[in-house]
Amino acid sequence: MATKTDGVLDPLRTISTKFIALVAVLGIAALITAEAIIHQLRHGLAVTDLASWGTQEGVTWGLYIGTFEWFAGMAVGSIAVVGYIRYRELTRYDVIARIGELWGLIAGLSAAYLIVIDLGRPDRVLNILTAWVVTVQYSPLAWDVTFVTALLVMTSTMLILSLRRDFSEMDHDSLPVYTAIIGQVLTAGYRPAEREKLDSMLRWLGLALLILAFTGGMVPGWLLGVVGAQAGWYGGIAGVSFLAGGLLSGVAAIALIAGLMRYLYDWETVIPTDVLVGLGKGLTLFGFVYLVILFNELLPSIFPMAPLAESRIGEAMLYGHFATDFWLAMAAIAIPVLVLAVFRERMLASGTELAVAGAIMLWGVFVKKQLTVIEPLMYPSGLPYEVGSYVPTLVEWVITIGAILIAILLFTIATKLVPMGGLTDTQSSTTEVNT
Amino acid sequence: MSTSDPPDDIESEAWEQWATDVVEGTGFDADLGVGLARDAQRVAKGEMSEAEYQAKYHEDVLEEFGVDDRPTAPEPEAPDGSPLPGIPTTGDRKRSRRSVMKTAGAVGLGALGLSAVQQSTRTAATATDNDSSDNDVQxxxxxxxxxxxxxxxxxxxxxxxxxxxxxxxxxxxxxxxxxxxxxxxxxxxxxxxxxxxxxxxxxxxxxxxxxxxxxxxxxxxxxxxxxxxxxxxxxxxxxxxxxxxxxxxxxxxxxxxxxxxxxxxxxxxxxxxxxxxxxxxxxxxxxxxxxxxxxxxxxxxxxxxxxxxxxxxxxxxxxxxxxxxxxxxxxxxxxxxxxxxxxxxxxxxxxxxxxxxxxxxxxxxxxxxxxxxxxxxxxxxxxxxxx
Known part of the structure; x- marks a missing residue:
């Protein structure tokens, strides 16, 4: 076995001081976040700047729900990538699929936990489950619980089964003891005869993940899109828009992680340049599609024939109160799309540029998600209410950024616990390059 | 299709002709339409009760349209006269919009069924609106x-x-x-x-x-x-x-x-x-x-x-x-x-x-x-x- 087989296990074999420093910093961030959460649990949502829309002139959903939409989108995009790779059996993208499995799971969990953080009575979150049998008929939030649960279950199944396959090829004695234990558990009862069946299961589970991403994956968009009372949310494009943003941010997150790991572990062979180029193409395509959909979403609202409520929102976004944030977010998506389209091959020779492009685009989607959530609540239509205001408090920022940092911490630790890919037989991978 | 004013006498041939012309334009059963229209006039004049009118055409309307959505349609009941399973009973055994939805949930109706449920509950709501029984308080x-x-x-x-x-x-x-x-x-x-x-x-x-x-x-x-x-x-x-x-x-x-x-x-x-x-x-x-x-x-x-x-x-x-x-x-x-x-x-x-x-x-x-x-x-x- 050549370089590739060894390379993919590098993260398991080394624990550098840089890694320890990173985990320490992220761990401290997690503790600060925990403190902020405890503070919010003690004093209630009053520690946020959220307020009722209407006479209180506030927005009732803010940073938490916006970030929930962002995480949910990344989860959808990640499982779509995983599903595609597993279904098409693109073994060269094996590491990318593992990154997607882990990040899809972590992003899904983060989304779910942010919903709980946003509840006025988080202790009653189980009420949503006990009422589910009835509410799933009409409450979009119940649909969302259904979708996120399906996502978490299917993604963990995919992760467990693909790890079983990877571990079955490995000599457990060469692994760190904790990884070896995980390997023992996951390969319990493994017989070489089951390999064919396992391959087939991964393939069809991949198709199932793809289908889930392109159907249930729109639910967090419908969560807003079915609300007739809010002009900026209501409409048939909400699900598609969410899905496109999700595909973009999912691929961007995976590209960012892949680029960073390639840089950190010198993974030129594990993540070859053509895989980077493939991710770059994904970013270009999904970024472009997302922009086209946003264009379609906003353009009708600024025509003189648009209804008043829609036009106020469109105007605030395009040249009013939110214009700076909105255009920066659009630039953060559009410029990488252009640059990637023009300089693809040259730019993606190393992973760092791809990582930078992914990070910028993720930030753009993040900002747009926040604007989407708060805008209609700030610009109420219908009754003569005033324009509202919203300046997130320190607690909200700490919990939100903390949620992101905790997700990164979980991923960082996961890279030291489980292999990032299987030991692909060098022979076959060479053949694949040549074809 | 004539939209001129109808002749006054609903028993006359001129009225019959006028009504047939109007109804035939719709493509539905003309006899049924004319009969409905004539008896509706009778109800308006007080010669016939709403319940009689309802009962007289219920079967025909069902046959022709598949549903009887008329506001005065009799409330469908389960054979034993009890509400469907899982519905909290209300005083007059009427199904509310909510309870219908709860039943739908209990029997696991899918998304397709939902629109049908909403359709039928709208009808139920309309029926309730027109019903002045003591229990119908809003x-x-x-x-x-x-x-x-x-x-x-x-x-x-x-x-x-x-x-x-x-x-x-x-x-x-x-x-x-x-x-x-x-x-x-x-x-x-x-x-x-x-x-x-x-x-x-x-x-x-x-x-x-x-x-x-x-x-x-x-x-x-x-x-x-x-x-x-x-x-x-x-x-x-x-x-x-x-x-x-x-x-x-x-x-x-x-x-x-x-x-x-x-x-x-x-x-x-x-x-x-x-x-x-x-x-x-x-x-x-x-x-x-x-x-x-x-x-x-x-x-x-x-x-x-x-x-x-x-x-x-x-x-x-x-x-x-x-x-x-x-x-x-x-x-x-x-x-x-x-x-x-x-x-x-x-x-x-x-x-x-x-x-x-x-x-x-x-x-x-x-x-x-x-x-x-x-x-x-x-x-x-x-x-x-x-x-």
Missing amino acids: MGMAINTDRCIACLQCMDACNEENGNPAESLWMAVLRYEEDDFTDSEEFLTRPCQHCSDAPCETACPTNARYTREEDGIVLTDYDQCTGCRYCEVACPYGVNYLEWADPGEAEGFEGDAQVGDRTAAGTAPQGTMGKCTFCAHRQVSDDEDLRGTTACEDVCPVDAIHFGDMNDDSSAPRQHLANDTDGQPTYRLLEERGTEPNIVYVGNEPSATATQVDGPTGEDEFDLVRERHGRNEITLGSNEDDD
Whole structure:
């Protein structure tokens, strides 16, 4: 076995001081976040700047729900990538699929936990489950619980089964003891005869993940899109828009992680340049599609024939109160799309540029998600209410950024616990390059 | 297809010819159409009862159209006369929209079934509207904004009665101006509209928001609510107020929060959603004098608020609408949203471009506030630049 087989296990074999420093910093961030959460649990949502829309002139959903939409989108995009790779059996993208499995799971969990953080009575979150049998008929939030649960279950199944396959090829004695234990558990009862069946299961589970991403994956968009009372949310494009943003941010997150790991572990062979180029193409395509959909979403609202409520929102976004944030977010998506389209091959020779492009685009989607959530609540239509205001408090920022940092911490630790890919037989991978 | 006036005599051949011409244009069974039309005339003249009319054509209508959606159609019942499984019974064995949906959930109807369910519940709702049986009570209000002087006493009385914190304005009087060069101020007295097709209920993921079967009041079960605020974003009227903070010792509701088997009256506990309850504690009170009244109605010095059963033509709101509108227009707020609100306003409807203005009587005169506890003070118009 050549370089590739060894390379993919590098993260398991080394624990550098840089890694320890990173985990320490992220761990401290997690503790600060925990403190902020405890503070919010003690004093209630009053520690946020959220307020009722209407006479209180506030927005009732803010940073938490916006970030929930962002995480949910990344989860959808990640499982779509995983599903595609597993279904098409693109073994060269094996590491990318593992990154997607882990990040899809972590992003899904983060989304779910942010919903709980946003509840006025988080202790009653189980009420949503006990009422589910009835509410799933009409409450979009119940649909969302259904979708996120399906996502978490299917993604963990995919992760467990693909790890079983990877571990079955490995000599457990060469692994760190904790990884070896995980390997023992996951390969319990493994017989070489089951390999064919396992391959087939991964393939069809991949198709199932793809289908889930392109159907249930729109639910967090419908969560807003079915609300007739809010002009900026209501409409048939909400699900598609969410899905496109999700595909973009999912691929961007995976590209960012892949680029960073390639840089950190010198993974030129594990993540070859053509895989980077493939991710770059994904970013270009999904970024472009997302922009086209946003264009379609906003353009009708600024025509003189648009209804008043829609036009106020469109105007605030395009040249009013939110214009700076909105255009920066659009630039953060559009410029990488252009640059990637023009300089693809040259730019993606190393992973760092791809990582930078992914990070910028993720930030753009993040900002747009926040604007989407708060805008209609700030610009109420219908009754003569005033324009509202919203300046997130320190607690909200700490919990939100903390949620992101905790997700990164979980991923960082996961890279030291489980292999990032299987030991692909060098022979076959060479053949694949040549074809 | 002739649209000329029909001949007067429904027994004559000329009428038969005219009716056949009209009905044939529709492509449906002409004999049935003509028969329906002729007997409808008989019903109108009092020669035939609605029930007879109903029974006579029910089978034919079903055969021709597959459904009998006519408002007076007999309510379908399960063979043993009991409601379908899983439905909480209501007094007269009628199915409400909610209970139908609950059944749908119990039998696991899929998304496709949902539209059919909604269709049938609409019919059921229409049937209920036209039925004047004793159990068909729908509490509502007639609010005469033409009489309102924006003294804000209703707001104060509401918060007093329900023990609300100063910022939770379940009743709010909005003072606004139209952009019509008249410089005249108008007022909008805004409690919860207690909609018959309430979007807040559809949004609720825990069934905490519900319509009381007995009197159609929309309430929040404080023991079920998780404080997700989906009801608030789904409501076009902005009547929901989450209790963001612990109300503290000074505040609090002194009455009985129990409404039937749910905790739903008075101020909402911290972290749950509150809104106007039509003083639900009064409606279930043992004191007969309190039933059928609300705090805001009691205190109104100009008799602008009239609370009662909208289906009873002798009730206060119906009497007000029948006799005291002084020629003012009547309307339901944002009726085009399809929420079927149960408050009828008398006066001018605020337009979409109306803007709020300040006035001589502010919330502060009653120790009420607009801004949520801990947020910046609100001055009207301060965010207008953002518009």
